[in-house]
Amino acid sequence: ELKVEQNPLFLSMQEGKNYTIYCNYSTTSDRLYWYRQDPGKSLESLFVLLSNGAVKQEGRLMASLDTKARLSTLHITAAVHDLSATYFCAVGLLGGNQFYFGTGTSLTVIP
Amino acid sequence: DADVTQTPRNRITKTGKRIMLECSQTKGHDRMYWYRQDPGLGLRLIYYSFDVKDINKGEISDGYSVSRQAQAKFSLSLESAIPNQTALYFCATQGFSYNEQFFGPGTRLTVL
Numbered sequence: 001e002l003k004v005e006q007n008p009l010f011l012s013m014q015e016g017k018n019y020t021i022y023c024n025y026s027t028t029s030d031r032l033y034w035y036r037q038d039p040g041k042s043l044e045s046l047f048v049l050l051s052n053g054a055v056k057q058e059g060r061l062m063a064s065l066d067t068k069a070r071l072s073t074l075h076i077t078a079a080v081h082d083l084s085a086t087y088f089c090a091v092g093l094l095g096g097n098q099f100y101f102g103t104g105t106s107l108t109v110i111p
Numbered sequence: 112d113a114d115v116t117q118t119p120r121n122r123i124t125k126t127g128k129r130i131m132l133e134c135s136q137t138k139g140h141d142r143m144y145w146y147r148q149d150p151g152l153g154l155r156l157i158y159y160s161f162d163v164k165d166i167n168k169g170e171i172s173d174g175y176s177v178s179r180q181a182q183a184k185f186s187l188s189l190e191s192a193i194p195n196q197t198a199l200y201f202c203a204t205q206g207f208s209y210n211e212q213f214f215g216p217g218t219r220l221t222v223l
Binding site (some may be wrong): 035 | 152
């Protein structure tokens with residue numbers, strides 16, 4: 001069974017600061033996804049990372065993947081209040097079709 | 112645009128009742144999934160289907176059943192609901208590019 005661990009589980013940060021969310025997984029994978037969920041809402045796809053060393057950026061968010069370390073990071077630059085949400089990573093097994101989700105990181109950006 | 116829809120959006124029911132959650136999609140995807148979300152546990156896979164004739168159990172299928180009526184429709188049933196099935200339920204489809212999954216709006220189910 002593939003285990004996916006995110007940390008921190010809760011993150012409170014001030015506007016303008018930088019921070020990184022970590023996603024570790026236990027088994028070889030070739031695909032990693034980041035999603036955002038606003039309270040009471042569905043999951044919105046942010047990034048799809050498909051190879052070792054992949055880096056994707058959108059606005060103040062940047063995601064990277066190190067398949068050798070089985071680690072993905074979601075870096076937040078100069079946080080703004082609109083980034084407050086829960087962020088999930090999800091890992092797909094090599095050659096498989098299922099996703100395994102992390103427990104989520106609840107981010108609150110304080111003005 | 113509502114590519115993946117779920118009905119009902121909210122439901123309160125009593126222990127022992129049968130309940131069905133429905134999912135429809137207009138994305139044309141063959142693969143569909145049902146997840147439940149509980150606070151602090153992320154999303155866990157209940158069942159998934161690759162086509163009308165292909166149904167597979169996920170991590171937590173006990174107490175649930177599914178029906179794939181057509182490529183576009185995938186229903187989740189709780190034959191005899193119990194309180195620990197109170198959760199937020201999501202349907203998802205899986206795309207052809209990068210196997211990305213697309214989620215419906217969710218159904219909040221409360222079992223009293």
